[in-house]
Amino acid sequence: MDTFFTQNFVFICILLMAVGSAIPKPQDEKKRVMDKPLSDEQHYSDDSEHNMDYDHEAFLGEDEAKTFEDLTPEESKQRLGIIVDKIDKDKDGFVDQKELQDWIQYTQKRYILDDVDRQWKAHNPDKKEILMWEDYRKVTYGFSDDLENVDESDSEGVTYKEMILRDQRRWKAADRDGDNGLSKEEFADFLHPEEAKHMHDIVIQETLEDIDKDKDGKVSLEEYIGDMYGGAGEGEDEPDWVKNERDQFTTFRDKNKDGLMDKEEVKEWILPPDYDHSESEARHLIYESDSDKDQKLTKEEILEKYDLFVGSQATDFGEALMRHDEF
Numbered sequence: 001m002d003t004f005f006t007q008n009f010v011f012i013c014i015l016l017m018a019v020g021s022a023i024p025k026p027q028d029e030k031k032r033v034m035d036k037p038l039s040d041e042q043h044y045s046d047d048s049e050h051n052m053d054y055d056h057e058a059f060l061g062e063d064e065a066k067t068f069e070d071l072t073p074e075e076s077k078q079r080l081g082i083i084v085d086k087i088d089k090d091k092d093g094f095v096d097q098k099e100l101q102d103w104i105q106y107t108q109k110r111y112i113l114d115d116v117d118r119q120w121k122a123h124n125p126d127k128k129e130i131l132m133w134e135d136y137r138k139v140t141y142g143f144s145d146d147l148e149n150v151d152e153s154d155s156e157g158v159t160y161k162e163m164i165l166r167d168q169r170r171w172k173a174a175d176r177d178g179d180n181g182l183s184k185e186e187f188a189d190f191l192h193p194e195e196a197k198h199m200h201d202i203v204i205q206e207t208l209e210d211i212d213k214d215k216d217g218k219v220s221l222e223e224y225i226g227d228m229y230g231g232a233g234e235g236e237d238e239p240d241w242v243k244n245e246r247d248q249f250t251t252f253r254d255k256n257k258d259g260l261m262d263k264e265e266v267k268e269w270i271l272p273p274d275y276d277h278s279e280s281e282a283r284h285l286i287y288e289s290d291s292d293k294d295q296k297l298t299k300e301e302i303l304e305k306y307d308l309f310v311g312s313q314a315t316d317f318g319e320a321l322m323r324h325d326e327f
Helices: 002-008 010-014 052-060 062-067 073-087 097-123 133-140 160-174 184-191 197-211 221-228 240-253 263-270 277-289 299-304 316-322
Strands: none
Touching: 052 062, 052 097, 052 277, 073 097, 073 299, 097 133, 097 184, 097 277, 133 160, 160 184, 160 197, 197 221, 197 263, 221 240, 240 263, 277 299
């Protein structure tokens, strides 16, 4: 049941960090915004102090950034040099903004690529070029084609039949050539529709179905809050982040101020169109590292700023160097 639920609602788990919210939320709260920051770290503090942990996670990905924490500066530079060679796709000896932006996007999507590989192998043991719907359905659900007799419900009160039909609808949207089967690339769109532009209508529709409890085709303030917060217990005050989300709804989400989010407003909420975090981070890294101001980076320029890109806590970012008696 857990595997089934995860596969069917996998897109929900990666819609993180509501745009514009400055008040942190508990990490287990449901979040749906797709154009998320590259790190849960705050890039700049309220007094404009730069936090390089944000850059480390943006450049390496959160998990990989942790592997650099205990490396010496020499080890960090050695590993960073190998990464730079990977980023420099055209092998011209420079890393330009596009190459750096592509790398940052890759690191952010690496977990998705790993998930697609794992799910493809699990659902396609015969290693076929095309995975047919019938084969996927049998592996995932184990039910016959007769959906009329499928009526078990999960803990959220959604019937298996509804979930199968929902998956089938998403499958058809991912099936570009209409052969009822998916290539591995199409299967990736099925598993992670938020990553494919032609699947965004499906994501919006599923989001509405999840949140719109009264089925009027719109999201009220209470439905919006209820999707991410279960309510305060007796004698408890509503957390500040929830109060902030109420303000976000009335000030930014509800564009026409009718008290509801329609489909277009939901789209602007979960698919914000006007900001590219990877482009902004690539520009930032080049600005901080480009010593000759030619708008591209040599390996030497990157290694000179290794602490910006990957960091190293082996010397507590330099503090240990001041304690000579420890060496």
